[in-house]
Amino acid sequence: MHYVTVEGLTKSFGTKPLFKDISFHIEEGDKIALVALNGTGKSTLLKIILGKEMPDEGKVWIHKDVTVVMLEQQTGFDPNKSIVENIFDQDHPVLNAIKNYELLTEEGAEPDLEQLTAAIARMDELNAWHFDSKVKQILGKLNIHNLEQLVGSLSGGQQKRVALAKVLIEIGFEHKHVLLIMDEPTNHLDVSMIEWLENFLDQEKVTLLLVTHDRYFLDSVCNEIMELDKEQLFIYKGDYENYLEKKAAREENEKASVDKARNLYRKELEWMRKQPKARTTKSKARQDAFYEVKDKASQKVQDQQLELNVKMTRLGGKILELKKVYKAYGDLTILKGFDYTFKKGERVGIVGKNGVGKSTFLNMLLGIEQPDSGKINVGETIVFGNYSQSGLEVKEDMRVIEFVKSIAENFPLADGTKVSAAQFLELFLFPAEKQYTFISKLSGGEKRRLHLLSILFRNPNFLVLDEPTNDLDLPTLSILESFLQEFQGCVIIVSHDRYFMDKLVDHLFVFEGEGVIRDFPGNYTQYREAEREEDKKKAAEPKKATVETPVATTTATEPKARKLSFKEKRELELLEKELEALEKEKADIETALSSGELPFDKMEPMTRRIGEIIQLLDEKGMRWLELSEIEG
Template sequence: MHYVTVEGLTKSYGVKPLFKNISFHIEEGDKIALVALNGTGKSTLLKIVLGKEMPDDGKVWIHKDVTVVMLEQQSDFDLSKSVIENIFNHDHPVLNAIKEYELLTEEGHEPDPLKLADAFARMDELNAWHFDSKVKQILGKLNIHNLEQPVGSLSGGQQKRVALAKVLIDIGFEHKHVLLIMDEPTNHLDVSMIEWLENYLDQERVTLLLVTHDRYFLDSVCNEIMELDQEQLFIYKGDYENYLEKKAAREEMDKSSVEKARNTYRKELEWMRKQPKARTTKSKSRQDAFYEVKEKAATRIADQQLELNVKMTRLGGKILELKKVYKAFGDHVILKGFDYTFKKGERVGIVGKNGVGKSTFLNMLLGTEQPDSGKINVGETIVFGNYSQSGLVVKEDMRVIEFVKNIAENFPLADGSKVSAAQFLELFLFPAEKQYTYISKLSGGEKRRLHLLSILFRNPNFLVLDEPTNDLDLPTLSILESFLQEYQGCVIIVSHDRYFMDKLVEHLFVFEGDGQIRDYPGNYTQYREWQKEEDKKKTAEKKEIKPEPVAATTPAATSTARKMSFKEKRELELLEKEIENLETEKKTIEAKLASGELPYEEMEPLTHRIGEVMQLLDDKGMRWLELSELSGS
């Protein structure tokens, strides 16, 4: 089914065009990534498709049966209302029934038996249990539990997860044909959540248009990439690797085309300067062609590789040393006797779930947070460069070039030469005309890029980067990676961007919780492979262990065992029915596929569905085992 047609779209802000005369189509099942330099119109294009902004020219057609849902960077929540009120804000019987049931059975509540019975009856009547199961999965995987908490009391990252949960629940509830638009969906998610979201979007038959800087996520989820570049739109079918290859080939062609245009331009310029008196039709057409060639010849092919042999502040023998460091906030333990001595040129990645203390650890290294006990010794030659999540701080609005020149006029290189502030800005994709823009006029991503540039321009020898990839575009990430690969100082990176980590770090500090930190010798992908192997071993060991004879339980032991909640008892009953229905559906589909009589158009959806059914059986089977153990305890 054809979802969206965009034809001849043009949009400008002031005299600067964002894009000119671009066209594309979205078909059912497409999963498209939109990539571009920050400030070149990605978010604007998404809003035009959504109908929140109007183009200067061109048209957008959306099929009448298609519902468009968008996850935006800034969520439009009612901050005074609770999490569940914001998530279930549609006045619909099914959603109202689930909302009532979830509130009644929330952890820590002793529900009114009559109200609970009414809620069960309502859920049965509306056949809402399957959808409720999906809601539970989404909320659980995104670590959203306190549903009655006001959204205004949540952190920015927590609000982003609530917004994501709302969008995923909406698309499950909405009509069959949904176009999901997502703007940086992986920001503020930890790696396990990102991996779950990848699998979820891959399994769901959703049509997707997204902006993301996470290249592994993009590669896993998307089957098409659209790039906005120099006011044009380029479309690449396939994965991220194919995009890189095709883009490199296109840029090579552009370079040769520009060089050819410059040669033509020089010849035509000589002709134009002769100022021929007779303006014949032929000469007029030649003048028009001249101006076209001139524009092509003036095209600046941005070389996005940064090769700077940096003259870094010398690192002494002593860099950074931690001795028996302890840190906790009440019962929440961050470090428990941590020892480590950093070496020259070390590149360390830090990973762990949200809330385990990664940012606190960085603050202790930087001296802005003190340990409870132990010592952190910093070498006298160390110059920290701290790229924090707090973002760019500017006392008063000023132009981009003025902001950088206030740090230094030049950036020193190892060969004794210097790069000017303007040249350094150019290398970080701020062209000459952009350098005289006021900082307040920059996009969010451009401000992040300027913040990063300002840290590097101070020429530190020990970089601390806390989520440096959030809101940065792919060209800027490529530049940052090139810079860091040549960088001779120490680097510590906290990031949920697995591609970025894999490319740069040599080993990981894995924050496992309760003050435990594992020093893993490898990058993130290697660690995840090792972790999966360890999980397999543990599962195999559990299967081999025979259950011990159950001793008679004393009253004291019985009183300490956790009882099943109303919610869990009901979930166990429903799981048994759902598993039985799924087994029946699986057998039916297998029989149809084995018959050999199905036409292709019927076979394809059935093949997709049997994969979904098998995954659901695995998930529900594991949950049934967990609840069965509880019911027997």
């Protein structure tokens, strides 16, 4: 089925053209990634498709049976309303029924029996149980639990996850034909959430138009890439690797074409200068052709690669060492006697679930926070570069070039030469005309790029990068990766971008919780593979236990080798039977309540009982999961 047709679309802001005369189609089942440098029209194109902006020229046609749903960077939630009110804000009977039922059965709630009975009957009437199960899965996987919490009290990352949940719930029930548009959906998700989202989008078989910097996610989800470049649209079928190959070939062809035009231009220019003022028809045609050649020859072939041989501040013998460092916030233990000495040129990735203290660890290295005990010794020659999630901080609105010059006029290179602030901005894809733009007028991604540039311009020798890939476009990520691969100093990276981590880090600090940090020798993909192998070994251990003598293990691995006691095994067996019986009892009561034939005196105790069953299922289900994980 044909979903969207875009024909001859042109859009400019003032005198700056974003794109000219672009056309493309979206068919049912397409999964398309839209790639472009920040500030070159990605968001504008998406808004035009949504009907939120009008093009200067051209048209957009959307099939009448297609519903367009978008996950935007700005959530647009009412901060004074709860999570559940913002998620289920549409007046749709199925959504209203699920919303009512979820609020009545939320953990800790004591539902009115009559209301619960009515809610169950309404769910039966609309056959909404399947959708309710999907809603629970989505909310659970995105770690959204307290549904009555006000959205205004959530962090930016939590709000983004609520927005994602709202969109995924909407596409599940709204219409058969949905075009889902997602703008950076993996921002603020941990890796397990990203992997779940990949599987979810694959199973839902949605038609998708996606903007993302996560290249593994792009490869897993998309089968086509559209790139906005130099005001034109280029379409590539296949994965990210194929896109890079085809793009490189296209740029080589463009370069050869421009070189050829320049050679011809030089010859034609000489001919034009020798021409008499009188024009024949033949010479007039040649002169017209000359101006076409001139336009072609004047094109700039930009090579978006960073080529800086940096004169980095020298690293001394002592870099950074941590000795018996302890840190805790109340009951949350972050570090428990952590020891480590950094070496020259080390590249460390930091991974772990949200809330285990990764950002606190970075702040202690930078001296922003102090440990409870122990020592953190920083070498005298160390110059930190801190790329934090707080983003760019400017006291007053300034032009881009003024901001960079306020740091330094020039950037020193290893050969003794210098790069001016303007030249450095060019290398980071801020052309001359963009350098005199006020920072407040930059897009979110452009501000992130300027923040990155400002840190590198200070010439640090120890980089601390906390989620550096969020809101950066793929060309800028390529530049950052190239820079870091040549960087001679130390680098610490906290990132959920698996591709970025794999390309740059030598080993990982794995934050396992309760103050335990494991040093894993390898990149993120190798770590995940090792985890899967470990899970397989755990699953095989109970079978081996009857014929093999247990081997002594180190202190670090003892918790992982723990097996269920006889009492716990018995408890697990009983829990499985109890959960099965409770599910059956719940189903029987729901059938009886929805039959409409029960006398009132029997309905009340049944309704009370179903509330008790739901609570028991939650409690026993959590205990069953806990024991099952230990068993492996």
